[in-house]
Amino acid sequence: MGVMSDICETSTAPRQVARRYRRDLIIASLLYVGIIFVSVYVARHFAPPRWASIALALASAAPVFLMLRAYGRFFGGLDEFQRRVQTEALAAAVGIVGFAALTYGFLESFAGFPVFEGALIWVLPAIAVVHGVAVAVVRRRYQ
């Protein structure tokens, strides 16, 4: 999700919108690192009960929700052309990552490709990475 800051860098967003987005992302990222560190430590050293494991998992995802919220606020601060660019890039990213995940799922099922445990964790970061690249590509198309 840290790549979302790249989106900010390559966009033409109003300065105050970009600054607020960067600040929100830094806060969410620090929270994410802290909570992940604690969650992994607790899970490995204390063998917590199921309810606590679920709580740790949900707590780990919470900062990512803050990142998405930050992106939502960033998007809301853009003008209509910039929103068009972001929307096209997001559509491309979701399409590419979704298609790649589906294709690999079939390869796992039919062709015995290795099964990656916890692969779902990487879906959103992958969308963020592809989105960052797609924003640059889409913006160039409009130049």
Added chain:
Amino acid sequence: MRNRLKVLRAERDWSQADLAERLDVSRQSVNAIETGKYDPSLPLAFKIAEVFGLPIEQIFLKQEAAQAAE
């Protein structure tokens, strides 16, 4: 859709950044509209018309109308 943004801007000696500031949009947005790569929404088109003090139809032209005029 074609538009006369570049000409109208030049007549007033405004840069893209000047126009962007008047419209409260980014300079890149003005550039994309000016080059015809992005058609503005109706509210933004009205705002552009207001900034130039002209009716919309004197700024934005349908492709066929623009070709006929040339």
